[in-house]
Amino acid sequence: MTLLVTFWGTLLDILPIAAIIFGFQYLVIRKPVKRLPQVLAGFFMVWVGLSFFLVGLEQALFPMGELMASQLTRSEFLPSIAEDAQRHWSDYYWVYIFAFAIGASTTIAEPSLIAVSLKAGEISGGTINPLMLRIAVALGMAFGITLGTWRIVMGWPLQWFVLAAYLLVIVQTLRSPRAIIPLAFDSGGVTTSTITVPIIAALGLGLASAIPGRSPVLDGFGMIALACLFPIITVMGYAQIAQWRVKRRSNEPLN
Amino acid sequence: MDLVVSLARQFKDSLRDLAPVVLVMAFFQLVVIRQPLPESLALLDLALGLVFVVVGLTLFIKGLELGLFPLGENLARAFVKKGSVAWLLLFAFALGFGSTVAEPALIAIAARAAEVVAQGGLIADTGSSQNSFAFALRMVVAVSVGTAVVLGVVRIFKGWPLHLIIIAGYVLVLLLTLIAPAEMIGIAYDSGGVTTSTITVPLVTALGVGLASSIKGRSPMLDGFGLIALASVMPIIFVLLFGIIGIHLIPGVTP
Numbered sequence: 001m002t003l004l005v006t007f008w009g010t011l012l013d014i015l016p017i018a019a020i021i022f023g024f025q026y027l028v029i030r031k032p033v034k035r036l037p038q039v040l041a042g043f044f045m046v047w048v049g050l051s052f053f054l055v056g057l058e059q060a061l062f063p064m065g066e067l068m069a070s071q072l073t074r075s076e077f078l079p080s081i082a083e084d085a086q087r088h089w090s091d092y093y094w095v096y097i098f099a100f101a102i103g104a105s106t107t108i109a110e111p112s113l114i115a116v117s118l119k120a121g122e123i124s125g126g127t128i129n130p131l132m133l134r135i136a137v138a139l140g141m142a143f144g145i146t147l148g149t150w151r152i153v154m155g156w157p158l159q160w161f162v163l164a165a166y167l168l169v170i171v172q173t174l175r176s177p178r179a180i181i182p183l184a185f186d187s188g189g190v191t192t193s194t195i196t197v198p199i200i201a202a203l204g205l206g207l208a209s210a211i212p213g214r215s216p217v218l219d220g221f222g223m224i225a226l227a228c229l230f231p232i233i234t235v236m237g238y239a240q241i242a243q244w245r246v247k248r249r250s251n252e253p254l255n
Numbered sequence: 256m257d258l259v260v261s262l263a264r265q266f267k268d269s270l271r272d273l274a275p276v277v278l279v280m281a282f283f284q285l286v287v288i289r290q291p292l293p294e295s296l297a298l299l300d301l302a303l304g305l306v307f308v309v310v311g312l313t314l315f316i317k318g319l320e321l322g323l324f325p326l327g328e329n330l331a332r333a334f335v336k337k338g339s340v341a342w343l344l345l346f347a348f349a350l351g352f353g354s355t356v357a358e359p360a361l362i363a364i365a366a367r368a369a370e371v372v373a374q375g376g377l378i379a380d381t382g383s384s385q386n387s388f389a390f391a392l393r394m395v396v397a398v399s400v401g402t403a404v405v406l407g408v409v410r411i412f413k414g415w416p417l418h419l420i421i422i423a424g425y426v427l428v429l430l431l432t433l434i435a436p437a438e439m440i441g442i443a444y445d446s447g448g449v450t451t452s453t454i455t456v457p458l459v460t461a462l463g464v465g466l467a468s469s470i471k472g473r474s475p476m477l478d479g480f481g482l483i484a485l486a487s488v489m490p491i492i493f494v495l496l497f498g499i500i501g502i503h504l505i506p507g508v509t510p
Contacts, residue, residue: 013362017353017454021326024346029333033326042322049314050359052307057363060304063296064280071288098283105275111268158441159432166425173418181418185484189451194312195272197360197449201367217375221368221441228448228487 003055010050018043053194061195062202069206072098087212089153095207099149102203103142103227106196113137113187120183127242128180133235140234141191141227145200148223152207155214158222165229172236180239187235188228200224262317269312273305315359316453324457327354331462335469340412343466344405350462351404351486354454355397361449365389365396368442377438378502391505392494396446399493400486404459407482411466411473417484424488431495439498446494447487456483 025033033039071077072095079091107113113134121130151161173181200223208220284290292298327350334346355361369389373380378388410420432440463482467473 010362013357016356017323020349020353021323021330024330024334024349025326028342028346029330029337031333034329039322039326042318042320045314045318046322046357047318049311049316049318050357051311053311053315053359054362056304056307056309056311057359058304060301060308061276062363062367063304064301067293067296068280068283071290072283077288094283094287098279101279101282102276105279106272109271109275111271158444159429162444163429166429170418170422170425173421188448189456189483189487192360192448192452193272194360194453195276195308197452198363199276201364201445205367205371215375216371217377217438219441220371221445223445224364224448225441225444225491228451 002058003051006055007047007051010047010054013050014043014047057198061198065199065202066206068098069095069203070210073207073210089150092149092153092211095149095153096146099145099203100142102196102199103145104138106193106199107138107141107191107231108134110191110193112193113191116183116186120180124179127246128239129242132238132242136234136238137187137191137231140187140231143234144227144230145203145223147230148200148204148226149207151222151226152204152214152219153211155219158225161222161226162229165226165233168233169229169236172233172240176236176239177243180236184232184235184239187231191231192224192228196227197224200227262313265317266309266313269309269316272312273309277305319454319457323454324461327458328461328465331458331465335462335465344408347404347408347462348401350401350458351455352397352401354458355400355450356393358450358452358454360452361393361396361446364445364449365392368392372438372442375438377436387505388502391501392442392446392497395493395497395501396450396490399490400450400455402493403485403489404462404482406489407459407463407485408466410485411463411470414473421484421488424485424492428488428491428495431492431499435495435498436502439495439502443491443494443498446490450490451483451487455486459483459486 022033025031073092077094078087081087081091114130117128117130117133117137120128120133147161151158176184201221204223205216205220208214208216208218214220284292292301330346331350334343337343366385366389369378369385369392372378372388373385378384406420409415410417435443459482
């Protein structure tokens with residue numbers, strides 16, 4: 001039943017892009033579509049695939065993320081405290097470890113990131129090491145979500161963190177080698193794949209409803225934003241270090 | 256036969272995308288938490304949901320590669336060659352808009368955001384007002400991505416420096432944050448990361464790279480990417496504005 005409802009809903013989701021593409025193709029460019037049966041089969045697969053994905057998301061990924069959040073914050077699981085003492089943020093250390101592990105592991109093996117980093121290595125002529133670049137992106141992502149969970153625990157406003165990250169990004173953009181900037185901004189988008197976004201959102205909402213004094217509506221969102229910003233910072237940071245090391249080497253006197 | 260082989264390959268890629276999430280969660284369940292799953296979550300349902308996720312993602316991505324991507328890239332090239340700026344801008348807007356409407360991560364997050372905002376009391380706590388909020392949110396994000404792509408195309412034509420536009424965008428985001436309802440801030444910031452996902456990035460990048468390589472003095476590497484960077488700032492601005500004014504304009508949504 002849910003599958004049927006989802007199928008109907010996703011049909012409406014795909015309709016605009018199909019109408020736009022075919023409309024422009026036939027009404028403006030006025031050329032027949034090459035390999036039309038294949039294209040139509042492709043659109044059909046997108047429809048079926050999107051429906052299955054969304055059903056699976058509701059049935060598995062969202063509940064798993066929320067379950068982890070509630071189990072890791074249960075009072076029997078946390079270190080015991082005196083009757084009405086305030087919890088210290090460091091009591092939630094398993095939450096931070098979990099967030100870091102999810103962020104790093106989903107990013108380091110991301111196929112599109114591997115492809116991008118190999119290309120960047122080629123273009124840079126050896127100054128950028130593809131593996132180091134991947135590590136930089138994964139660390140940025142992992143740090144971004146860990147900071148996001150810590151923010152939820154503390155209950156601090158998201159905009160302070162975003163403001164600080166923006167300032168860092170701006171300063172670094174002005175000082176980084178020009179060729180790395182597109183790559184750095186792209187890496188922010190690469191990390192948020194279709195699988196990681198729902199998991200991170202569920203974790204954030206779950207934490208915000210489980211931790212006393214936090215509300216999902218005020219504190220639950222924001223982890224995706226931080227997960228996108230920090231890879232930009234770490235990638236530009238890595239490029240600056242790489243450039244500095246090359247410069248230092250070339251300045252060394254020949255023995 | 257080719258299709259079966261490439262589907263199998265995509266299936267392997269989807270599995271590899273999901274594997275880190277499942278492994279990290281399984282590790283935490285078995286080693287750290289060591290609690291039975293709650294009764295509301297049957298292991299079989301979870302496993303079935305994960306199968307849906309992998310199968311759905313496989314069909315979805317393969318379908319995009321067969322249908323939407325080649326068609327969209329061809330169209331982007333045709334419009335760049337056509338030489339009519341008005342048509343190009345209209346196409347750019349439609350491409351950004353249509354691809355965002357079908358973005359799976361955005362569909363999932365918008366529904367979650369509607370639930371949370373209803374619980375928080377910003378909108379009426381009924382199914383229909385949640386649906387219209389989720390729909391309106393997705394439309395606002397889609398229009399913002401369309402606008403971002405148009406701005407990015409104009410920028411490539413005029414050769415405006417990207418970082419100045421981004422910095423102006425950041426400033427606008429922070430100013431709007433001061434007057435936006437607190438319930439919308441996290442959702443707005445997250446919507447920037449959600450849009451740069453499966454469908455939008457390849458289509459929009461194809462347009463940017465095609466355009467940058469056809470105009471003299473523009474580099475595909477430096478100018479092609481700007482579209483994505485803009486597409487992740489613009490939704491924040493639009494969703495904040497939606498929270499400030501737009502939300503009161505949908506009939507029957509605000510309590």
